[in-house]
Amino acid sequence: MSAEPYTRDVVGNVSTVSNALIDNVDRVIRGKRHEIRMALCCLLTEGHLLLDDVPGTGKTSLAKAIANSIAGGWKRVQFTPDLLPTDITGVMVYDQRSGLFAFREGPVFTNVMIGDEINRGSPKTQSALLEVMEERNVTADGTTRPVPRPFFVIATQNPRDFQGTFPLPDVQLDRFAMRLSLGYADADTEVSILESFDRARVDDELEPVTDPHELDRVIDAIDSITVARSIHQYIVQVATVTRRHPDLRLGVSTRGTLTMLRVARAYAATDDRDYVTPDDVKALVGPVFGHRVALSAEAELRGTAVETLIADITDSVPVPRTSGA
Incomplete structure (x- = not known):
């Protein structure tokens, strides 16, 4: 069998999955199909995504919409100056009943971790993500534990000149596959958003359109392009x-x-x-x-x-x- 039909099947599968994801996320983030496509290209290669923009442009909503579109686990971490590295990766805790220490997993043990306003965390806390973002493992108390696959970090940050922020280290920035800015919605799109505004959070109601197993197959198959x-x-x-x-x-x-x-x-x-x-x-x-x-x-x-x-x-x-x- 020639490689050409196989490659076309791969392209068809990627196109089907990506279009389904774009259409689903577009229900929440309107008028930004190009930015949504770029974000999904990042995730379809198991890369990590940094959303960098001023407050109120939909960064967190995009992250949550993507996470809800995947039928896997996702967790959100609100970064603050007092957040500790163990609040992200996990910590050894003492079990009084067994008399032993056991590892309590942190929020990185999921398929999609949303790091909200990541540059409000201290440099020490930000460095807790270096190993897991590159190697998909967490080392604690001398033991290395793998996180689920696929694993994505979707982080949001405000511009560095905002008060209460810390610049991300160069080594951490290098671990993000992409940095995107959504920008403000155009006038017509913003008017339609106002006209259809509802207190119900649509992004929390999105039905998944794919699952981690299918994403894993797509990630592996993209190498044939x-x-x-x-x-x-x-x-x-x-x-x-x-x-x-x-x-x-x-x-x-x-x-x-x-x-x-x-x-x-x-x-x-x-x-x-x-x-x-x-x-x-x-x-x-x-x-x-x-x-x-x-x-x-x-x-x-x-x-x-x-x-x-x-x-x-x-x-x-x-x-x-x-x-x-």
């Missing part, structure tokens, strides 16, 4: 420019290029294609690479915007000539 060598080279060339750019003190890591590869495959599959194009990479550079770079002190003083710099870097790299098929 074709990526030409020229696309691999294109991704690395863009990353290399960020590592050498004088306005950046930190460039894109190899983890970042690997993430781009997987997310680009998912992006192509949700567009009903079994191959990746340069346009897929260009569309994803901002969300996948933008939070992985850091401006130099001089660039910050000049007021350089990371988004503009990343766009200029991408435009400076020649686009490969390939059909991708």
Whole structure:
């Protein structure tokens, strides 16, 4: 049997699952189908998602809607300055009846963990997520325990200049596959939201449209999407420019290029294609690479915007000539 029919079946399955998820989440987050698609491309590769925007734009609602659309477990953690690392990962507790210590699992032992306003947690608490986000394991009292698969962290944060926030460490930002901003709704969409406003929380009433087992199969199957060598080279060339750019003190890591590869495959599959194009990479550079770079002190003083710099870097790299098929 040739690989082509198998790949088309994979694309069809990914497209079916993603469209069902987009339609379901769109019932809550209106007028943001592109952003919803981008978020689901992140999750369909078992990546972690950072929603970065001002208050009131629907960050938490999007996270809850995605979690409710998956027939698996999900838990929410409200990050505060006094939150402890063990409040997230779990803690050893003494059982008086047995006279033994037992591990009490924290909220990371689920399929989807929503970290609400993650940058209000202290750096010590934020670091508790480093191991589980990368290795899908939690080590406590010398014992390593795996979390359920698939495992996603969907975190929300307010801009860093808001009071009471701590900047996320670079090593933690690098563990998020994507950073997205929803932005304000357009005028017509906001009017329709006001007209249909109901106190009932629709996002809590969403019926699941997929389950962890199906998502796990999709995550594994996305690796079969074709990526030409020229696309691999294109991704690395863009990353290399960020590592050498004088306005950046930190460039894109190899983890970042690997993430781009997987997310680009998912992006192509949700567009009903079994191959990746340069346009897929260009569309994803901002969300996948933008939070992985850091401006130099001089660039910050000049007021350089990371988004503009990343766009200029991408435009400076020649686009490969390939059909991708």
